[in-house]
Amino acid sequence: MDTSTPAVFVNADVLKMYSGRRVRSVVQVMRSEGGTITGQSTDGHQLTIKGAQSVPLSHFIEVIGIADGNQSIRAEICTDFGENFDTQAYNGLCQLANGKYKNLFL
Amino acid sequence: MARSVTPGAIAALLANPTPDSPLEIPEIVVQVVDLKPIGSSTTRFTFMASDGAMKIKAMLPTHLASEINSGKLQNLGLIRIIDYTCNAIPNQPEKALIVTKCEVVSPSLETEIKSEVKEERSQSDVKKEEYKSEVKKEESSILLMPKQEIVAKSAAQIVNEQRGNAAPAARLAMTKRIHPLVSLNPYQGNWTIKVRVTNKGNLRTYKNARGEGQVFNVELTDEDGTQIQATMFNEAAKKFYPKFELGKVYYISKGSLRIANKQFKTVQNDYEMTLNENAIVEEAEGEVSIPETKFNFVKIDQLGSYVNGRELVDVIGVVQNVSPTLSIRRKSNNETIPKRDITIADDSNKTVTVSLWNDLATNIGQELLDMVDTAPIVAIKSLKVGDFQGVSLSTLTKSTVLINPDLPEAKKLKSWYDSEGKGASMASVGSDIVSSSRTGLRSMYSDRVFLSQITNDPSLGQDKPVFFSISVYISLIKADQTMWYRACTTCNKKVTEAVGGGYWCEGCQKNDDQCSLRYIMVIKVSDPTGEAWLSVFNEQAEKIIGCTADELDRIKTEEGDEKYQLKLKEATWVPHLFRVSVSQTEYMNEKRQRITVRAQAPLDCSAESRYLLEEIAKMSIS
Numbered sequence: 001m002d003t004s005t006p007a008v009f010v011n012a013d014v015l016k017m018y019s020g021r022r023v024r025s026v027v028q029v030m031r032s033e034g035g036t037i038t039g040q041s042t043d044g045h046q047l048t049i050k051g052a053q054s055v056p057l058s059h060f061i062e063v064i065g066i067a068d069g070n071q072s073i074r075a076e077i078c079t080d081f082g083e084n085f086d087t088q089a090y091n092g093l094c095q096l097a098n099g100k101y102k103n104l105f106l
Numbered sequence: 107m108a109r110s111v112t113p114g115a116i117a118a119l120l121a122n123p124t125p126d127s128p129l130e131i132p133e134i135v136v137q138v139v140d141l142k143p144i145g146s147s148t149t150r151f152t153f154m155a156s157d158g159a160m161k162i163k164a165m166l167p168t169h170l171a172s173e174i175n176s177g178k179l180q181n182l183g184l185i186r187i188i189d190y191t192c193n194a195i196p197n198q199p200e201k202a203l204i205v206t207k208c209e210v211v212s213p214s215l216e217t218e219i220k221s222e223v224k225e226e227r228s229q230s231d232v233k234k235e236e237y238k239s240e241v242k243k244e245e246s247s248i249l250l251m252p253k254q255e256i257v258a259k260s261a262a263q264i265v266n267e268q269r270g271n272a273a274p275a276a277r278l279a280m281t282k283r284i285h286p287l288v289s290l291n292p293y294q295g296n297w298t299i300k301v302r303v304t305n306k307g308n309l310r311t312y313k314n315a316r317g318e319g320q321v322f323n324v325e326l327t328d329e330d331g332t333q334i335q336a337t338m339f340n341e342a343a344k345k346f347y348p349k350f351e352l353g354k355v356y357y358i359s360k361g362s363l364r365i366a367n368k369q370f371k372t373v374q375n376d377y378e379m380t381l382n383e384n385a386i387v388e389e390a391e392g393e394v395s396i397p398e399t400k401f402n403f404v405k406i407d408q409l410g411s412y413v414n415g416r417e418l419v420d421v422i423g424v425v426q427n428v429s430p431t432l433s434i435r436r437k438s439n440n441e442t443i444p445k446r447d448i449t450i451a452d453d454s455n456k457t458v459t460v461s462l463w464n465d466l467a468t469n470i471g472q473e474l475l476d477m478v479d480t481a482p483i484v485a486i487k488s489l490k491v492g493d494f495q496g497v498s499l500s501t502l503t504k505s506t507v508l509i510n511p512d513l514p515e516a517k518k519l520k521s522w523y524d525s526e527g528k529g530a531s532m533a534s535v536g537s538d539i540v541s542s543s544r545t546g547l548r549s550m551y552s553d554r555v556f557l558s559q560i561t562n563d564p565s566l567g568q569d570k571p572v573f574f575s576i577s578v579y580i581s582l583i584k585a586d587q588t589m590w591y592r593a594c595t596t597c598n599k600k601v602t603e604a605v606g607g608g609y610w611c612e613g614c615q616k617n618d619d620q621c622s623l624r625y626i627m628v629i630k631v632s633d634p635t636g637e638a639w640l641s642v643f644n645e646q647a648e649k650i651i652g653c654t655a656d657e658l659d660r661i662k663t664e665e666g667d668e669k670y671q672l673k674l675k676e677a678t679w680v681p682h683l684f685r686v687s688v689s690q691t692e693y694m695n696e697k698r699q700r701i702t703v704r705a706q707a708p709l710d711c712s713a714e715s716r717y718l719l720e721e722i723a724k725m726s727i728s
Contacts, residue, residue: 086715
């Protein structure tokens with residue numbers, strides 16, 4: 001397992017802190033056109049995922065890739081998590097992983 | 107020009123209620139006090155006609171309305187009554203004065219004339235054009251009156267006059283400053299509060315080391331909604347028990363405050379009040395400024411989330427069924443308490459059973475039974491939610507029940523019931539909850555502990571078993587343990603092999619060729635803090651292993667040991683939520699901790715994550 005560049009758990013709010021770095025996030029697919037997906041992050045904002053395969057609308061996907069600006073991620077790996085996902089729990093995780101308990105994750 | 111009222115005017119008016127002609131009427135001048143329009147009318151006015159000593163309710167003729175509207179006659183003015191009638195008011199002892207003709211004598215005197223206030227003055231025929239008046243009024247008598255006493259005016263009296271026009275109750279409120287309940291504390295004793303009795307307890311007798319006594323308490327709510335409990339003992343209890351009526355508003359002063367005893371606290375207040383015989387309790391007349399009992403209704407189908415919680419709920423519903431009164435014996439002192447169960451339904455299309463206890467069972471219960479055919483609406487405040495038959499509601503001493511209350515929710519329910527509800531077949535809300543896993547996920551989050559918390563405390567469950575929920579992974583199910591016992595197919599008790607073949611059940615006293623195998627095993631579980639051995643019975647074991655004991659036995663005998671062990675392995679390292687009981691047992695003179703699984707539920711990752719987030723948040727605070 002390659003642990004050289006760990007991906008940080010992010011939501012839209014936290015994404016801006018990690019521009020250019022490897023991040024991972026779960027978004028709900030709102031629009032899917034060509035190779036770009038517009039998704040809603042777990043804290044209610046919009047994120048653009050570039051280079052992603054097409055995924056059925058309203059499914060949740062986990063995106064691992066490089067953060068590109070404040071609102072987009074260049075996807076390397078995309079996984080379809082299906083239709084059921086607890087966004088509140090994931091959001092809580094993002095907040096804790098980047099706040100008090102950052103040292104447990106990075 | 108008369109500058110004042112005719113003494114005894116009111117008495118004269120009442121003595122001759124229907125004079126035949128205006129000529130009969132002597133010179134009558136009265137002061138117009140409390141002048142106000144009737145409703146929003148600009149032509150009809152009502153007032154109190156005062157002669158300084160007596161007052162009578164009166165109405166002004168419409169033609170004089172223009173004088174009022176133009177300011178020629180104002181409150182505290184004087185009018186000479188030229189023609190009038192005294193009519194009896196239905197349901198009231200007093201008469202009312204209908205003034206048919208009068209003339210304005212003085213537009214306004216600025217103070218109300220009161221006979222105690224009079225100072226002896228000689229006849230003064232002051233023909234002043236201006237009607238300025240000072241606080242000390244000069245009074246001229248038209249008729250010779252007996253000598254008036256000189257009364258020295260105190261500051262209080264002057265203040266009283268200035269505000270004299272207010273109705274008695276309002277005057278009381280102004281001379282006594284009302285303190286909000288939230289401002290009361292034990293160090294300032296000089297307060298008066300205005301409160302409504304929102305709950306009245308029963309007058310109870312008690313016995314303690316000092317002898318016998320009587321006690322009762324009331325729950326008081328003021329304008330802001332703050333509540334406080336007031337307790338009265340012995341003499342004070344006897345004195346105030348008949349005085350306090352549920353729902354009425356009172357002025358209370360001279361009570362004492364102290365820190366509330368958390369054990370007996372029923373309302374949210376750091377303090378509680380005690381009233382002794384010196385306390386003052388006065389009923390407030392016609393006060394509606396304090397809100398009536400405020401309800402926060404929960405729809406019947408929403409009750410599931412309150413089961414076994416501490417929060418009390420309010421419900422409103424149509425009564426479908428009332429049971430006869432049952433007598434339940436209280437275990438602690440063998441006292442028998444009356445109980446009645448009623449079934450109510452609401453527009454969530456669900457029903458629920460409410461248990462009424464004590465007085466509510468006997469009185470309200472009987473009332474409801476008598477009127478059950480009319481499908482009465484009942485609103486109940488402060489119910490405890492239990493899990494009997496899924497969901498059950500139970501009254502407490504502080505619960506209040508209103509039958510057919512005048513609330514918008516009641517009207518809504520009535521119209522729903524008349525149109526749809528009557529015919530609808532509704533299920534009990536409890537049956538939904540019972541059919542889903544026996545205890546549901548809710549209780550898997552109450553009394554949640556880690557394994558180490560149980561194993562580190564050997565004294566747990568010494569007298570009575572203690573219950574907890576745990577979230578664990580199964581780490582080992584030993585293959586070579588006795589997994590099951592032979593059970594009677596009827597009563598599930600252990601059967602013994604009979605001499606002539608078949609199985610003998612001691613409980614059923616019969617022999618049977620067939621028996622069923624029921625699980626009884628121990629499993630080892632792990633969580634982040636440690637490990638423990640749990641005893642598991644048939645129901646939960648079936649869920650853990652994934653098949654019945656009979657089936658597992660079949661696999662063992664027919665498919666071989668390997669397959670059997672595989673089945674057990676498959677159950678290992680699976681997470682579960684368990685409800686367990688912990689008790690202390692003695693085994694060969696050694697005290698041992700025994701943890702038994704009472705219920706099982708699969709781990710719901712989403713719910714568990716939320717629980718963990720909550721716990722993490724709690725960690726940061728403490």
